[in-house]
Amino acid sequence: MDIQQLRNILKDSGIVGAGGAGFPTYAKLDERVDTIILNCAECEPLLYLHRQLLEMHSLEIMKAFEQMAVAMGAKSKIIAIKKTYKDTLEAVQSYQNQFDHLEVCELEEVYPAGDEVVLIYEATGKVIPPGALPIESGIAVFNVETVYNSYCAITKGEPVTDKLITITGEVEHPLTIRVPIGMEVSEAIALAGKTTTEEPCYLMGGPMMGQLVSKRSVITKTSNSILILPKDHIVVRKKEKNNSIDLKRAAAACCQCSMCTDLCPRYLLGHPIEPSSFMLAATCKNVQKTEVFINTLFCSSCGLCEMYSCMQGLSPRTLITEYKSGLRRAGVPTSKIAEFRPVAKEIKYRRVPMERLISRLGLNAYQKKAPLIEQMAHASRVKIMMSQHIGVPALPLVKTGDYVQRGQLIGAPEQGLCVGMHASISGKVLEANEKYIIIVHEQQKGRVSYE
Ligand code: SF4
Ligand code: SF4
Structure with a gap:
């Protein structure tokens, strides 16, 4: 299958990154890709999704991963798995010799190992320049569920429902x-x-x-x-913070210890983001150094600074996110920086172990x-959003009162970055507009179910 055929299948099947911002997967298939990475790092604490899916469906996922690599002409194929996922590692290694030049990279159990830029550094030793996309360095990263969805679309014609x-x-x-x-x-x-x-x-x-x-x-x-x-x-209380109060607390309590910067994963990779400098400039309203504010665009929002590093309980990430949104609303683009600091030599001593993070978060x-x-699982009704990913919303194809089957295309991919949306249950359309479509399961209305 060539790359364009594969793109068409993934687009029509509604496949986007199954997690994170949900970048449409077809748009990541690119002839410039030299290295393809399967991300099985399960970035957040307490998640057990990718490791189990990869363990249960190793061969199917590895086959689809291979197909994507071949279509793009990628020479290097890496499956990156945390070394603590022993059963998953074993399952993948049992099929590894069926695929040429396939590497398995064992990752440390640290946060945020699943962040694309951090993962690429750990798996290849390359640093993606600030503001650039991995594809510009010839790298594409896909998570486990995204590749499993691709397998289902390629081999069984199943859309994402x-x-x-x-x-x-x-x-x-x-x-x-x-x-x-x-x-x-x-x-x-x-x-x-x-x-x-x-x-x-x-x-x-x-x-x-x-x-x-x-x-x-x-x-x-x-x-x-x-x-x-x-x-x-404590996690709920941290999420409920108020930006204006956060700024006042930062002005009163930030002692400029720089722990937030010292442990910032992007700073350690040489990117020009320094949460402690931002906190000083924002609380003193010092706008002389505009780059401190502009550089907030290089923050990945991983949250380490406010959920773990700051002993004063301050909120650099929340405040940075607020500034970042303001810059985006004002149309300030994220510039690409070709020359930046080298990776900090102390990086391997500043990784945050997952166990310690879980403990700190209670x-x-x-x-x-x-x-x-x-x-x-059975759902009595579903509300399917027309926008579930980066890019343009899908165009509703059904109207109130229509009957739909599970898997039916109900939102057409629009021009631009967009994928199709499919009915996730069979039933009657209760409401349809440009934002969402509500479907009620047939039996809810006393009718015979399609399922
Ligand atoms: S860790 Fe907290 S107190 Fe220290 S510089 Fe950062 S925001 Fe200020
Ligand atoms: S959220 Fe904080 S620690 Fe994470 S990248 Fe942004 S500034 Fe750095």
């Missing part, structure tokens, strides 16, 4: 389960039994980079986990296995 998520924290039975895209958070949580705290809060996406969401929020193609925590948990009690259940 469901998502694997880990549901953990204050629930009776933590698990990793396949749910229809568009399922409500409340319905997904019930699959893990009762919640075990009186005032639960819901974090979608992990404790470091995730966001607090309501029970009515829905699962998208990039949702990896729902973490349920008590209302007074999450030790939630370090429980979340076994993967492959069978798809």
Whole structure:
């Protein structure tokens, strides 16, 4: 299969990065790619998704990975797995000799090992220049579920209709389960039994980079986990901060110890982001050094500075994100920097061990296995967003009252960076507009189910 045929399949099947910003996968297939990396680093604490999926479906995922490498003409193929994922490593290594020149790179159990720029450095020794995309250095990274979705699309013609998520924290039975895209958070949580705290809060996406969401929020193609925590948990309190109060607290308490900069993963790779300098300039309203503010665009929002490094409990990441958004709204582009500092020689001593991070975040009690259940969960209704990824929203193809089948194309890919959206359950369209489509399961209306 040539690269254009593969791009068409992935675009029509609605495949985007299954996690993070959800970059459409077809757009990452590029003839310039020399090195292709499979990311099995499970960046956030408490997630058990990629390691189990890769262990269960090693051969299928490795075949699709090979097919993508061949289509792009990539000479180097690397599967990057944390060395603590022993069963996954064993499963992959048992098939490794079926593929030519396939390397397995064992990663340390540190945060943020799954960050694309950090992962590329650990797996290849190359540093992606600030502001540049990996493809400009001839590298493409795909996560495990994205490649598994590609396998299903290539070999079985299956579009993306469901998502694997880990549901953990204050629930009776933590698990990793396949749910229809568009399922409500409340319905997904019930699959893990009762919640075990009186005032639960819901974090979608992990404790470091995730966001607090309501029970009515829905699962998208990039949702990896729902973490349920008590209302007074330190992680919840950190997420509930207020920017204006944060700035005042920073002005009063930032002692310029520079711990946030010393442990910043992007700073250690030589990128020009220095959270401590930003905190000083922002709190003193010192706009003489504009580069301190402009360089906020090179922050990856990993959250290490505010969730781990700062002993004063300040919020560099939140404030940097606020400035970054302001720059983007004002149309300031992220410039590419060709000349930058070399990688800090102390980098390997400044990695943050996952165990220590989990302990600092008060999450030790939630370090429980979340076994993967492959069978798809039932949803009574789904709300499928037309925009679930970077790029242009899909165009709705159905109207209120229509009947749809699971897997049917209900959102057409628009011009530009876009993929198709598919019905995740069979049923009747309750509402359709340019933002979302709500489908109610047939049996909810007393009709015969298509499933
Ligand atoms: S770690 Fe905290 S106190 Fe130290 S420089 Fe950074 S923000 Fe200021
Ligand atoms: S969130 Fe903080 S630690 Fe992470 S890249 Fe940005 S400044 Fe550095």
